[in-house]
Amino acid sequence: MSGVDPNPEQRELIEAIDGLYLVDAGAGTGKTFTVTRRYANIVAQDGVDPEDVLLVTFTNNAAEEMRERIVRHSEYGMRELANAPIQTFHSLSHDLLDEYGHDAPTSLGIDETITGSTRIIEDEIIEQALFREFIGQFIDNHPEYDEFFTALSETSELLDLIKELSAKGVFPTADGWYRNSESHLDGDFEAFETLFTDRNEPRNGGSKQSKLRKKLYQYGEDKTYLPEAPAKWDIRGDGKQVPADLAERVFEEDRAALKRFVHDVYHAYLAFALRRNFLNFGFLQLFAFVLLCEDHDLREQLGYEYVMVDEFQDSSEIQFKLTLLLAGTNNICVVGDWKQSIYSFQYADVDNIREFDERLERFAGELNRDADRVTFPTTPVDDKQLTRNYRSTQSILDFSTHALTARATKNESLDAEAISEQVTPLTADTDRDDSYIEALTSEDEHEAILEKIDAIVDNDAYAVEGDDGTYRTPEYGDIAVLTRTRDFGRDLLDTASEFGLPMAYEGGIEVFRTDAAKLVLAWLRILERDAERGWALVLEEAGYTIDEAKAIIEREAYPEAMVAFREDLRELETFGGVARRVFEQYGRSGPTADVVLDTIQSVHGTTTFTRGELIRFIEEAIADGSTHDVDAGAGTNAVTVQTIHATKGLEYPIVILANMNANKFPSSGGSGSDIAYTDPIGLRQRKVYSEDAHGVPHVYDDWKTDVLNRCLPQNYDEERRLLYVAVTRAESHVVLTGGTDPNSFLDSLPVDVEDIDPDLSAFDPEPGEHSTYTVDIPEPDGPASYSPHTFIDDAVFEGNTGGRGMEFGSDVHEFAERYVLGEAVETGDNPDKEHVKALLDSLEGETRAEIDAFLPLTVDGEKVTIGGIIDLLHVTSDRVEIIDYKTDLTTHAEGEYRKQLSIYYHVVADQYPDRSVTASIFYTDDGTRHNITPLDKAALREL
DNA sequence: TTGAGTCACCTTTTT
């Protein structure tokens, strides 16, 4: 980092405070230093207070850091700056809506209000659940859109689309689209045609077919088109190119109905969210934007005298526009580095910074169309650069620029010259340059990395700069292993632990997707009900073939040692104990096992989960891929492992960029595309709906969509920027590593790749400090009035068991089904099965079952068959509660559930005439419970 | 040697 005095470039920026500035601040150029000094300089003026200066960051941590550093270098203290607008776009939007936004929704024709109690939904999983609830109701209320829903494979695609639209400033009003945002939905044919033509150029001087024609070879493969779809030969033509008029044929399509559908879903979801008193991050900005657009007085009153936006390459389109609405003068300074834009999946738009001038002009024009909203001149924009790098050596900086032109695939054509022209070269501040830049591949990449780390540590040749500027030999804590994927980091961590090398993972980890967690889950399932899925995994782990395992499970002739182990486990009192014992048995002692253990212990420590509930918790965690934050304890001398995304903004003396493997990095398909205006933003009907001769709905693929998708080129620019970010984290040395199938980045970077055969037989790392972990456990779902013991999935809870529940797994369900179907099935002394059998036997009338429907019931003397078994029947001495757990409203609608529960209600009420019977649906995702007023028998018969 | 067609393999990041 730069010293106390700014360098000339920095000084120039610190002192240039009036006017429009676009600052290209490369990695390690002292950006935060400069921004905080500039802020101090601005507020040092007479008549300028911190309230007049808006400083936007992208994370709350960054905002706090800014605040602290400003305090150190300005006359203002922490107290005076506590309320200064140094914050993220999201928290700023939140504050604005809190104070002024009560009626903002009316501008979009929504009669709901935003209040101080409106929650911000941060957890994606929770929002998905709310959206599912919403969409279930929407489907019920809008039968006219059935055909669109039939054509969707996942309704969650709609949520993704809505979030993307809100990030791009496309909002629905009561009967149309806000301002001119509809144009985004139609796409830009000219831009599309340019792409199309480019991709349709024949190659090798005209002798080779165009990329597009080759791509269209697969046209129609694994697809079902309607008969009017053109044939493959018609699409591809017979020359080297695809017929030029294909662009028009696939682009021109009447999307009016589709737009109406998206509009209505979008608008209804906004209303639903407000009615349910929540907003997501995107909607926060959406309403803040609407508020600032509509309320001219507020905007003028608010208009900041100075605005600075840090990390501008991470901003989205709506955030750019918010910046313009928030600025009262042209004293705007945006600081960033397009080369470090790696968050497109969070709707960051790299063109905000790359094409700043053009966008500024255009956005200001759009905002000023019907009123003077941007009252300051948008030119001239003064470009500034920070080019002195205080982090890395010159050879690392030079190497890093090659990352931006590295080929992502073997045959990728990219205009290296054009890219290089956009790169502002950085100059290292240090004269010293004895950097190693190396690359290695190995059949065992993990072990090769360990060997390399061992070779680096305490090796004078890899000296690193110490705090005092002198050079010293490196230790574990100087090294970071960066990877594209979490998976690789996690596995590497386990290998390191196996060999005793101190290493710590930092960031979110999918604890329950680890092998260790899956082993614990398997044994829990075995303990619970000798579940097949548990035994299968355990037997496979022990080396049995699939056929052998099947035979063992079939005959329930489990290996003796395993049965003995199971009985051992049964003796243990806590789940933590079970997990620990399983890890001992399997020799799992690595950090991943520790995290799993910690997580399980805290789950059990903070709640009173039953074993079945714990199983379900783990199953859900696996399905969600939910992550738990893992942090290395401060001050530990261990190698750090992180994903590249997690490492942004940090620096390490030595960087090992691992997992340079095909299909992993770059990931297949690249990371998001830059095609915002040519693409009609996902607004393509993928499939067409019709009915066959029997009236059965059929879903067809839409040939135009298929072709259109193939016209859009793959874009690996962001993957290259990731590579760039990784390399520029390094201060002194860089090592790239790959496995047996290295990626083409390795081929095209100017570095020799050595294939090595690691030998760790004599490996004896110094003992380092192993890190400790903290694990965040989510609160369990469920209403407070219910003890977790009543949450028994697939269970019948009998009063006469004295309050103890029994849990039925899928094998019990299967038993129930086959029993009803009249198959000869044995309960095998399984108490659960006997219990179910008793229940089924107790039902009056002839039982019958159909495929996928296995609990036969009699209502009013008539046989009724319904699919699915009720989740919980809670029987006590004076009441019976019927509870059905739902997480998913997409397949059924609430009305359907009401019908099902009503049937149960009558059956149960008949069986227990002396007790009060209630029926309710419990939505496990948001923990709400809805009581169902049962339909009466006459109404049921109608149905 | 070059190009068209065919086929097996793999699929992420998180404020």
Place this chain on the structure above:
DNA sequence: GGTGACTCAA
């Protein structure tokens, strides 16, 4: 859905 290794033909 995309890549790259493969086969076969010119």
